[in-house]
Amino acid sequence: MSEIGILRQLISCLDRLRLCNVVPMGEPERRTQELSGLRKTLKDNPANIELANRYWCALAGNRAKGEPDLRSGSDVIEAFREAAISSKKGIEVFARAYRDLFEISGESPRPAYFDERFGDGSQSGAVRLVRKRTQ
Secondary structure, three states: OOHHHHHHHHHHHHHHHHHOOOOOOOHHHHHHHHHHHHHHHHHHOOOOHHHHHHHHHHHHOOHHHOOOOOOOHHHHHHHHHHHHHHOHHHHHHHHHHHHHHHHHHOOOOOHHHOOHHHHOOOOOOHHHHHHHHOO
């Protein structure tokens, strides 16, 4: 078989794998590294809204690449908690993230995720806003 024939077979095989949402080896590891790096950077600067949004979008994955959406309520808290406590804009992005999650999965805020500092609403108002937007 010629080199052209081998290349055609390889391309055909790769196309079939894409149709089945099979990701080439290395992509899950790359994504895991990216998420780990963003998580570490976010822990170093937890009130950074831009960084929280980048982490949230990375968790959502790229559907064109067949990446699964990994977002959950605990991820909303991890990404946006400090931003919501520290600013009104943070409350808004926190509520928007929970709204997005609710729309794709039906998951609404769980009381277990809200500690006294975050959940009393007197400092941030986040709990009231999120409950209002997900009802």
